[in-house]
Amino acid sequence: MTNQTAPIVVVGAGVAGLVCAIELHSAGRPVLVLDAESEVGGRVRSTTRDGLVFDHGFQVLFTAYPTLRSYLDLDALAPRKFLPAARIVQGGRVSLIGDAFSDPSLLIDTVMARAVPLGDKLRLLALRRFAQQLSVDECFTARFAGVSTREYLASRGFSATVIDGFFAPFYGGILLDRTLATSASVLLFTFKMLAEGDTVVPATGMGALTKQLAARLPPGMVRTGVGVQSLTVNDGRVNGVVLAGGDVMLAAQVIMATDAPAAARLAATAGVQIATPSGARGTTTLYFTTSGASPIPGRALWLNADASAVISHAVTVTDVAPEYAPRGVSLIAASAVGEAADRSDADLESAGRREFAAMARAAGDAAADAKATALTRVAVWRVPYAQFAQPPGWREHRPTIACGIPGLWRASEVLHSSSLEGAARGGQDAARAVLQSH
Ligand SMILES: Cc1cc2nc3c(=O)[nH]c(=O)nc-3n(C[C@H](O)[C@H](O)[C@H](O)COP(=O)(O)OP(=O)(O)OC[C@H]3O[C@@H](n4cnc5c(N)ncnc54)[C@H](O)[C@@H]3O)c2cc1C
Known part of the structure; x- marks a missing residue:
């Protein structure tokens, strides 16, 4: 497979990665979402044990979040x-x-x-x-x-x-x-x-939100339990990912939808330094x-x-x-x-x-x-x-969607604000930038 026929690989199946994949898929692009964890959702997950629902940290949804809301069927979330x-x-x-x-x-x-x-x-x-x-x-x-x-x-x-x-x-x-x-x-x-x-x-926990987003993608498009360990670069362009087990997967584009520190670590494997909010x-x-x-x-x-x-x-x-x-x-x-x-x-x-x-x-x-x-x-x-942390002035040093090397992009809350809305907006904006450029 050449990287022209390879899918766009989105690393991370949190809100940002899922929204990004929904946009790319609805534009007809082949997409593959990879997440290291055993289930989708990133920071928005719930575990049910003995009939008790535990959100992975107490968290709420503001229904007024404009971007996120446009991807959700709120009524179905009860x-x-x-x-x-x-x-x-x-x-x-x-x-x-x-x-x-x-x-x-x-x-x-x-x-x-x-x-x-x-x-x-x-x-x-x-x-x-x-x-x-x-x-x-x-x-x-x-x-x-x-x-x-x-x-x-x-x-x-x-x-x-x-x-x-x-x-x-x-x-x-x-x-x-x-x-x-x-x-x-x-x-x-x-x-x-x-x-x-x-x-x-x-009604069934915050994790229902990210499960609902994932359900908008065809079966098999999101693979969990698949960590990305590094990026591959060919001819000055990111052209794939190396999985945790060592397998290499070609990619037409790689979009990092991980948390900020993980994105910085991944980008470094392609020799790129990206801005990361500290704290x-x-x-x-x-x-x-x-x-x-x-x-x-x-x-x-x-x-x-x-x-x-x-x-x-x-x-x-x-x-x-x-x-x-x-x-x-x-x-x-x-x-x-x-x-x-x-x-x-x-x-x-x-x-x-x-x-x-x-x-x-x-x-x-x-x-x-x-x-x-x-x-x-x-x-x-x-x-x-x-x-x-979002202290005064942090947005002046915000990273950009394009990461300074062809083939590598960022879909993340860091592009907007540290919130569910910020993540949805980051995912949407990244997908649109990738679609515009190709
Ligand atoms: C306890 C808590 C309370 C919060 N309260 C609120 C609130 O009330 N309102 C609000 O708006 N926001 C709140 N937030 C923030 C909100 O949850 C986040 O802003 C948002 O979920 C970030 O989404 P994301 O997709 O950018 O990142 P994440 O959800 O972190 O998703 C990143 C994904 O990337 C995956 N990943 C990382 N590295 C790799 C790799 N190398 N290979 C493969 N996969 C990888 C991770 O497994 C993860 O699934 C809260 C967060 C927490 C945890």
């Missing part, structure tokens, strides 16, 4: 909605802050919430309106991309109380970064997405079950705003999607971010129980301690590389 709200626990008190435009029943609690002073509530409304007026691309212009979320919020007049007591834990949950060092572009983008759609999980945001998710009542009930995320918090955010997933556990069982997901994510399983478990009890006590639950004690830890999911 999306289960979170309340557009968060319960903020701080100093032994809990306040419910919600988006009353999305769910008017949240108005009274939100207006009454003591965690956010009135002036800041008005500023939150103004920020919501402002983010909605921007297009997705405008969110990422230099004006916002060059400042940190913390600086931007201060420039809009938000008080330190709300910055540390609301935004820090809230964005700890979304960006896995409680320091608010992430670029303000990401704040505006996520605020826009939160305002314009629902926050959901598919990783990791998270550890603990799953607990109980056959009694959950200490942190409801469809809103619980945010632990105390500075000493080990568990950053938690939710009773089965209150959102009962399908995540057998009838009568509640499943709780609790996430640690930053340095806390590196603590031992036992440490995280005991901190989880202690902090759940404190959250329930703050909500006035007389049985708080008994409920926290009755929990069983059923899984711990460690994801050291959940997102890449």
Whole structure:
């Protein structure tokens, strides 16, 4: 086989690789997607054990993501909605802050919430309106991309109380970064997405999302359990891949849809250095079950705003999607971010129980301690590389789709933002660039 008749090889079957392959396949190009793992999905996978659904790290889908949504049959995923709200626990008190435009029943609690002073509530409304007026691309212009979320919020007049007591834990949950060092572009983008759609999980787990994308490709087009170890170069052009077992496979083009560090390692095997965002945001998710009542009930995320918090955010997933556990069982997901994510399983478990009890006590639950004690830890999911760091200015050094050597391309979240939407957009843009060039 010459490399003219060989398929376009997409390395990586996460959101970016699958979207890229869908585009290329629908344009009539022969495509082969290879992934080192035993199943598709990359960072968006779920495992079912004893009737319990464990997402590989707690994660949600914003239905307003424009690019990703265009590839999904959302109804077929049976999306289960979170309340557009968060319960903020701080100093032994809990306040419910919600988006009353999305769910008017949240108005009274939100207006009454003591965690956010009135002036800041008005500023939150103004920020919501402002983010909605921007297009997705405008969110990422230099004006916002060059400042940190913390600086931007201060420039809009938000008080330190709300910055540390609301935004820090809230964005700890979304960006896995409680320091608010992430670029303000990401704040505006996520605020826009939160305002314009629902926050959901598919009834059978987040992994259903990537399985649905893969099902849009013909059988055999995606091969799992096939790692790519290096690239082959002939006459100054990437013309194939070497598989983990040593077999060589010719390729008309190679598109790297792996995470950023893996793409940099692969490109280096072709003698090419590609720009890679430095810094990783990791998270550890603990799953607990109980056959009694959950200490942190409801469809809103619980945010632990105390500075000493080990568990950053938690939710009773089965209150959102009962399908995540057998009838009568509640499943709780609790996430640690930053340095806390590196603590031992036992440490995280005991901190989880202690902090759940404190959250329930703050909500006035007389049985708080008994409920926290009755929990069983059923899984711990460690994801050291959940997102890449997106500090101010990172987009100025973004890599490009073409990798500086003929035949090698990049389909990745690094082209847009570290998110499901960023990955879908990266996959779509790469496919279009390859199609345009050939
Ligand atoms: C716990 C967690 C929470 C998150 N929360 C959110 C959230 O709430 N909202 C949001 O929008 N985003 C969230 N994200 C981020 C989002 O999941 C990612 O941005 C997105 O999934 C990245 O997709 P990708 O296709 O670019 O990369 P990946 O999903 O990493 O896919 C890359 C694939 O490449 C494969 N691969 C790597 N090297 C090789 C090789 N040499 N050979 C063959 N295959 C290879 C890997 O096995 C993998 O399947 C979260 C991520 C995690 C893990």
